[in-house]
Each structure stands twice: as C-alpha cells, then as structure tokens.
Amino acid sequence: MTSDRSQCPELWDSDLYQDQHAFVWQYGEDLLKLLNPKPGEYILDLGCGTGQLTEKIALTGAKVMGIDSAPAMIEKAKQNYPHILFDLADARYFQVDQPLDAVFSNATLHWVKEPKAAIACVYQALKPGGRFVAEFGGKGNIQAITQALYTALEVVGITAEPLNPWYFPSIGEYSTLLEQQGFDVTYAILFARPTSLAEKQAGMANWLQMFASTFLAGLSVDQQTQVIRQVEQSLKPTLYSEGTWTADYKRLRILAFKVA
Numbered sequence: 001m002t003s004d005r006s007q008c009p010e011l012w013d014s015d016l017y018q019d020q021h022a023f024v025w026q027y028g029e030d031l032l033k034l035l036n037p038k039p040g041e042y043i044l045d046l047g048c049g050t051g052q053l054t055e056k057i058a059l060t061g062a063k064v065m066g067i068d069s070a071p072a073m074i075e076k077a078k079q080n081y082p083h084i085l086f087d088l089a090d091a092r093y094f095q096v097d098q099p100l101d102a103v104f105s106n107a108t109l110h111w112v113k114e115p116k117a118a119i120a121c122v123y124q125a126l127k128p129g130g131r132f133v134a135e136f137g138g139k140g141n142i143q144a145i146t147q148a149l150y151t152a153l154e155v156v157g158i159t160a161e162p163l164n165p166w167y168f169p170s171i172g173e174y175s176t177l178l179e180q181q182g183f184d185v186t187y188a189i190l191f192a193r194p195t196s197l198a199e200k201q202a203g204m205a206n207w208l209q210m211f212a213s214t215f216l217a218g219l220s221v222d223q224q225t226q227v228i229r230q231v232e233q234s235l236k237p238t239l240y241s242e243g244t245w246t247a248d249y250k251r252l253r254i255l256a257f258k259v260a
C-alpha cells in the first residue's frame with residue numbers, strides 16, 4: 001500500500017523531517033481526538049511519515065497500520081516502532097486486505113493532486129459506516145510563502161505554477177468530492193494555524209529546502225540561494241519576528257462517514 005507524495009520529493013530526509021519538523025505530528029495529536037480510536041478497531045494511518053501518530057493510535061488498543069509513499073519515511077517508521085505494521089503505498093492506488101473502521105490522515109493530502117483517486121481508495125478501504133478523519137492544507141494555505149516563491153522564481157526566469165506540487169482545496173470543494181463518492185460529511189472546518197518553524201533564523205530556508213524542493217530542483221546552487229534569500233527578504237516583514245519564522249498554515253479538517 002502507499003500514500004502519495006510522488007508529486008513532491010520522494011527522497012525526503014527522514015532524519016531532518018523527524019528532528020526539525022516535529023510540529024507536523026505534534027499538531028496532529030489534536031486530530032487524534034476527532035478520530036477517537038477504540039480498542040480492537042482496524043485503522044489505517046494514510047501518510048504516516050515517521051510513525052509518531054501511528055504509534056499513538058496503536059497505544060489506544062486499535063489495530064493500526066501506517067502507509068506512506070516515501071521509502072525513507074517507512075524505513076524510519078519501522079526503525080522507530082518495530083512492533084507496528086508499516087508499508088509503502090500510494091494514496092491514489094492503495095487497497096486493504098480487510099475493511100477498516102477508520103482511515104486517518106494528517107498533513108498528507110495536500111500532496112495528492114488527484115483527490116478523487118485518493119477519496120475512492122479511502123471509500124473502498126472502509127466498512128459501511130466507517131469514518132474518514134483527515135487534516136491537511138486547505139484553501140489559502142501558505143499563501144504568502146507561495147506568492148513570495150513565485151515572484152522570486154520569476155526573477156530567475158522560472159514559471160512556478162507547473163512545478164507546484166500542492167493541492168489546497170476549500171471546504172466546499174473537498175466536501176463535494178467526498179459526497180460524490182458516497183460519504184456523509186458531518187464536520188468540516190478551515191482554520192488558520194500560524195506555525196513557528198524550528199532552527200530560528202534558518203527556519204524559512206530549511207522549510208523551503210525540505211518542502212518546496214520541486215520549485216528549486218532545476219536551479220543551480222547559486223540560483224537556489226538567490227531564490228531562498230529573496231523569499232526570506234520579502235517575507236521578513238510579515239512572517240519573521242523575534243528571531244523566529246512563522247509559516248502561514250491554514251488547515252482543512254474533515255470528518256466523513258461512508259454511507260452505510
């Protein structure tokens with residue numbers, strides 16, 4: 001099985017991800033309350049990364065499996081939690097061996113630019129009445145960062161739009177896709193979550209190198225440095241304060257049930 005980050009770097013550095021971007025799963029703990037896992041339930045963690053939230057689900061007594069499309073993430077997750085099942089899989093194509101009570105997904109679906117395919121897989125994987133609990137970047141997510149990146153890339157002659165690996169839907173758009181597939185959407189919220197980046201002054205550069213590498217891949221090292229410096233310069237007045245960078249995250253959080 002796999003969740004998909006194929007539109008973005010498959011070769012993420014899982015150590016860097018785990019050490020410098022821990023906020024990804026730390027914020028996800030809130031989503032676990034919405035999942036409300038119960039002992040004995042079969043649950044899939046779609047886009048499990050290095051496995052921290054998968055483990056939290058396992059600790060409730062649920063039978064959980066984590067999937068991710070990045071081999072380095074799966075390798076790290078297996079090292080971190082050898083007692084939990086992890087597998088490589090793509091969110092657009094995965095299948096499960098037995099119907100699940102719930103599919104959980106944190107900070108993954110904004111990497112899946114074929115949402116209908118992922119939603120169809122989630123639907124297939126669930127029992128009738130099963131639930132889908134997801135949070136990811138929604139409409140307006142990292143708007144300031146994206147705009148600054150587009151402008152900086154234009155200066156070096158690159159049109160950014162075709163390189164953009166992200167999908168940030170509105171509540172209306174994503175709920176409609178879920179309903180068309182046969183889900184009842186019982187809860188949906190879009191909210192701002194300004195997120196402090198670790199590594200202080202280097203926070204924005206590190207974030208760009210980790211998460212925006214598809215935009216930088218075709219550039220020389222000098223051009224990459226130029227783009228990153230220009231992004232920092234233009235965002236400094238709004239996203240840098242007291243030695244810390246903040247990313248202008250906006251989350252879409254959804255609870256939907258497969259119609260029984």
Ligand code: BEZ
Binds near residue numbers: 110137211249250
């Ligand atoms: C996010 O979590 O919203 C996100 C992370 C990396 C790139 C784009 C969005």
